[in-house]
Amino acid sequence: MKAKIIITPKKAVLDPQGKTVQSALEHMGYTGVTGVHIGKYIEIDLAPGTEKAVAHKAINDAAHKLLSNPVIEDYKLEIE
Amino acid sequence: MNFAVLQFPASNCDQDAVHAVRLLGHAARLVWHKDASLGDTDCVIVPGGFSYGDYLRCGAIARFSPVMQAVKQFADNGGLVLGICNGFQVLTEAGLLPGALIRNRDLQFHCENIFLKTATNDSPFTSKIPVGKILRVPIAHGEGCYFADEETLAKLKANNQILWQYCDAKGNLADSANPNGALQNIAGICNEKRNVAGLMPHPERACEPLLGSDDGKWIFESIFAALKNKTVAQAA
Numbered sequence: 001m002k003a004k005i006i007i008t009p010k011k012a013v014l015d016p017q018g019k020t021v022q023s024a025l026e027h028m029g030y031t032g033v034t035g036v037h038i039g040k041y042i043e044i045d046l047a048p049g050t051e052k053a054v055a056h057k058a059i060n061d062a063a064h065k066l067l068s069n070p071v072i073e074d075y076k077l078e079i080e
Numbered sequence: 081m082n083f084a085v086l087q088f089p090a091s092n093c094d095q096d097a098v099h100a101v102r103l104l105g106h107a108a109r110l111v112w113h114k115d116a117s118l119g120d121t122d123c124v125i126v127p128g129g130f131s132y133g134d135y136l137r138c139g140a141i142a143r144f145s146p147v148m149q150a151v152k153q154f155a156d157n158g159g160l161v162l163g164i165c166n167g168f169q170v171l172t173e174a175g176l177l178p179g180a181l182i183r184n185r186d187l188q189f190h191c192e193n194i195f196l197k198t199a200t201n202d203s204p205f206t207s208k209i210p211v212g213k214i215l216r217v218p219i220a221h222g223e224g225c226y227f228a229d230e231e232t233l234a235k236l237k238a239n240n241q242i243l244w245q246y247c248d249a250k251g252n253l254a255d256s257a258n259p260n261g262a263l264q265n266i267a268g269i270c271n272e273k274r275n276v277a278g279l280m281p282h283p284e285r286a287c288e289p290l291l292g293s294d295d296g297k298w299i300f301e302s303i304f305a306a307l308k309n310k311t312v313a314q315a316a
Binding site: 009012013014016017020066067071072 | 136137140141144172173179180182183184185186187225227228229261
């Protein structure tokens with residue numbers, strides 16, 4: 001069982017990495033790119049048999065407190 | 081006065097902070113991040129460095145150190161706390177200061193001397209800085225771009241919580257003098273109660289002429305004066 005968390009910078013926050021990669025893509029000739037946002041992907045292994053709802057609640061709490069910074073980042077959480 | 085300088089794994093400005101405080105005539109000692117108590121302390125300095133390797137986000141892991149619980153309590157009781165560079169990042173992560181520090185807008189690590197304008201003398205961290213004096217102090221960071229949402233920024237301004245801003249040699253808040261893209265050229269702020277402050281520049285590295293500038297001492301002299309007033313008030 002795994003928890004997968006995708007963390008992205010909030011839209012209002014400057015994302016210089018995304019901007020730099022976007023301009024690199026344009027220089028390479030990839031057209032039609034209107035935005036690049038660079039974030040993080042975290043995978044957490046969970047003990048087999050963990051109840052999904054319980055895991056979701058706990059990881060959601062951890063994502064809010066530690067894994068992401070709600071001032072500058074959004075996250076999506078999936079338990080598989 | 082007794083200064084407690086925190087020491088996390090990969091703090092690297094801890095000794096500089098201790099040196100600066102002692103040089104200016106006060107006592108300072110290091111407090112290990114696993115200590116749950118600060119001991120007899122008048123002011124806490126959260127120093128610069130790369131606490132916990134800056135893993136996840138700068139300051140994100142350090143904020144959960146046992147010593148940070150003691151710092152939070154110390155701050156809640158009105159104690160003076162100054163975060164320098166990584167220490168500023170730790171204090172924002174811990175929720176003791178609003179906003180966040182993100183990657184410099186040009187993606188480069190900046191290690192240089194900059195100019196700082198003091199936005200207000202109304203704080204324990206700025207009261208002794210001569211009015212109109214432009215401070216020349218070094219910066220050394222890759223993630224010092226101050227960010228806060230509009231509401232937080234409006235609150236910072238309304239409460240006079242912006243303490244220092246990047247400026248040019250003449251004191252103009254020019255964009256070209258902003259090394260990292262910080263909103264409103266913000267280099268340092270304080271909390272609403274004005275007893276917790278953080279700044280990206282390093283005043284502790286500019287407290288003696290030998291190092292090229294002793295402008296940083298004004299920030300420490302402000303803290304000494306605030307602590308002295310507090311002691312006098314308590315004795316009265």
